[in-house]
Amino acid sequence: MKVLVAVKRVIDYNVKVRVKADGTGVETANVKMSMNPFDEIAVEEALRLREGGKASEVIAASIGIEKCQETIRTALAMGADRGILVKTENDLEPLAVAKALKALVEREEPGLVIVGKQAIDGDNSQTGQMLAALLGWAQGTYAYRLEIDGNSLKLTREIDGGLETVLLKMPVVITTDLRLNEPRFASLPNIMKAKKKPIDVVTPEELGVDVTPRVETIKVSEPPKRDAGVRVQSVAELVEKLKNEAKVIG
Amino acid sequence: MTVLVLAEHNNAALAPATLNTITAAGKLSDDVHVLVAGSGCKPVADALSKVKGVSKVRVSDDSRYEHPLAEPLAALLVNLAGDYSHLLASATKFGKNVLPRAAALLDVSPISEIIEVESDDTFVRFIYAGSAIATVKSKDTIKVITVRATAFDPAAIEGGSATVEDVPAADDPGLSSFVGQDLTKSERPELTSARIVISGGRGMQSGDNFKLLEGIADKLNAAIGASRAAVDAGFVPNDYQVGQTGKVVAPDLYLAVGISGAIQHLAGMKDSKVIVAINKDEEAPIFQVADYGLVADLFKALPELEEELNKIL
Numbered sequence: 001m002k003v004l005v006a007v008k009r010v011i012d013y014n015v016k017v018r019v020k021a022d023g024t025g026v027e028t029a030n031v032k033m034s035m036n037p038f039d040e041i042a043v044e045e046a047l048r049l050r051e052g053g054k055a056s057e058v059i060a061a062s063i064g065i066e067k068c069q070e071t072i073r074t075a076l077a078m079g080a081d082r083g084i085l086v087k088t089e090n091d092l093e094p095l096a097v098a099k100a101l102k103a104l105v106e107r108e109e110p111g112l113v114i115v116g117k118q119a120i121d122g123d124n125s126q127t128g129q130m131l132a133a134l135l136g137w138a139q140g141t142y143a144y145r146l147e148i149d150g151n152s153l154k155l156t157r158e159i160d161g162g163l164e165t166v167l168l169k170m171p172v173v174i175t176t177d178l179r180l181n182e183p184r185f186a187s188l189p190n191i192m193k194a195k196k197k198p199i200d201v202v203t204p205e206e207l208g209v210d211v212t213p214r215v216e217t218i219k220v221s222e223p224p225k226r227d228a229g230v231r232v233q234s235v236a237e238l239v240e241k242l243k244n245e246a247k248v249i250g
Numbered sequence: 251m252t253v254l255v256l257a258e259h260n261n262a263a264l265a266p267a268t269l270n271t272i273t274a275a276g277k278l279s280d281d282v283h284v285l286v287a288g289s290g291c292k293p294v295a296d297a298l299s300k301v302k303g304v305s306k307v308r309v310s311d312d313s314r315y316e317h318p319l320a321e322p323l324a325a326l327l328v329n330l331a332g333d334y335s336h337l338l339a340s341a342t343k344f345g346k347n348v349l350p351r352a353a354a355l356l357d358v359s360p361i362s363e364i365i366e367v368e369s370d371d372t373f374v375r376f377i378y379a380g381s382a383i384a385t386v387k388s389k390d391t392i393k394v395i396t397v398r399a400t401a402f403d404p405a406a407i408e409g410g411s412a413t414v415e416d417v418p419a420a421d422d423p424g425l426s427s428f429v430g431q432d433l434t435k436s437e438r439p440e441l442t443s444a445r446i447v448i449s450g451g452r453g454m455q456s457g458d459n460f461k462l463l464e465g466i467a468d469k470l471n472a473a474i475g476a477s478r479a480a481v482d483a484g485f486v487p488n489d490y491q492v493g494q495t496g497k498v499v500a501p502d503l504y505l506a507v508g509i510s511g512a513i514q515h516l517a518g519m520k521d522s523k524v525i526v527a528i529n530k531d532e533e534a535p536i537f538q539v540a541d542y543g544l545v546a547d548l549f550k551a552l553p554e555l556e557e558e559l560n561k562i563l
Binding site: 011026095126130131136160163168177178179214216222226229230232233250 | 317319320321324342343344346347348349350351352353354355357358359360361362363372376377378379380381382383384385386387388389390423424425426427428429430431432433434442446470478481482487488489494495497502503513514520523524525526537538539540541542543544545546551554555558559562563
């Protein structure tokens with residue numbers, strides 16, 4: 001069984017994001033970019049399935065500009081077998097990404113697709129669910145533990161009150177939550193090896209995918225600043241202020 | 251223009267966030283319908299018929315909806331979508347699981363976790379963990395939206411008189427089934443709707459030390475939360491996590507104890523009315539958003555706090 005993982009190039013999670021002065025978006029010039037952290041978890045899970053004999057090949061796909069090849073290379077350095085870049089200059093919304101991934105699924109016929117539960121730029125948390133819908137597949141979102149047994153996948157998933165376990169009919173789209181695994185670091189020899197692994201490049205047009213935006217961003221602005229308040233010197237002073245000044249207790 | 255809200259519930263009671271979503275729906279239209287899909291879910295439908303601002307409750311009572319599985323629920327939403335201009339659900343794990351699936355089946359680009367309704371097609375939402383705010387306009391005929399509960403007041407649970415109507419179940423795609431669940435048991439208020447939240451971070455040093463928060467939480471009738479660092483370290487279960495990838499809370503009072511204030515944590519709590527930070531590191535970023543900051547060793551401060559509260563409560 002092949003496993004397809006989707007990896008997104010995003011502003012590194014340690015970078016302080018700044019809104020552009022003209023309100024059209026956020027600063028990306030000279031900003032460190034990395035693989036979306038939830039996608040690292042997706043790659044790791046796919047590799048573990050291959051190492052455990054449940055998967056035969058791990059394909060890492062990214063959608064975006066030429067530089068997304070770097071993100072694919074990171075996945076290859078972690079251990080993925082090959083990559084596919086769907087190259088576009090447009091910033092695609094999750095629906096268009098799901099359509100592009102669907103086209104890749106139809107070409108590659110994986111038995112499992114793993115994506116991050118959300119990308120830390122748009123924070124949408126949509127792509128995996130939409131891909132599953134377009135394919136008519138089951139969806140396993142917010143994955144905590146997964147176990148493949150023949151034609152079904154037993155998934156424990158994070159829900160608001162705790163954990164839930166569901167049985168899904170294969171093939172499945174999984175979205176990863178934080179605690180599914182601890183992604184590995186790529187070793188230097190594997191980084192060198194990754195340079196020789198193949199990356200196919202296709203365009204949305206070649207895949208026959210309509211990527212026309214449905215949502216227009218009118219403006220991007222700074223959130224209201226919250227001012228630092230006062231320092232209190234003791235617990236007694238804190239309780240007094242909460243009671244008499246803020247009036248939130250007592 | 252009629253809006254449909256997908257209710258979140260456990261067949262016995264409505265999840266509180268649905269009430270906030272009903273308020274958001276009311277900003278779009280005076281005609282707000284709520285869909286209750288469940289099994290033996292009449293108590294939920296009855297409660298919703300009294301909620302202010304709801305004009306119709308549509309009930310699909312069928313065993314296939316006993317547990318909230320995305321595949322059958324999305325199929326039902328698609329069957330009903332033709333009657334509506336907007337489909338809404340809370341931006342909880344439930345809503346985020348079901349709505350994008352329904353949207354893709356309708357060929358609609360959904361809008362996640364809105365914090366404001368500007369007009370019937372324009373909405374405001376956070377991006378980059380709250381580091382920026384985007385105003386977005388949907389060009390789709392049907393708008394599919396999830397709503398951040400803390401950004402809207404809950405609808406009143408009395409004062410409404412909605413009609414209740416049965417709707418037939420949709421075909422079950424037969425892709426998924428429920429096995430079981432392991433819910434965190436707590437006598438305390440639910441994290442996202444509690445009036446007071448006290449959260450612990452890495453500074454708590456162990457899960458056992460969270461007991462120091464419990465006495466205070468009991469005194470204040472507060473919910474207990476945690477930072478991602480505390481969850482990752484295994485101090486508390488994952489559903490305690492407050493932050494960009496955990497739960498978003500906006501209580502009247504938020505006490506952050508031993509939490510440094512990483513941006514991803516701030517994203518989940520900075521809309522709280524009053525924020526208190528207790529941390530021994532006076533440079534901790536949490537102090538930049540705290541209304542009241544106390545630089546102190548939490549192992550000394552927490553027992554003192556419990557004692558001071560005992561005096562006044």
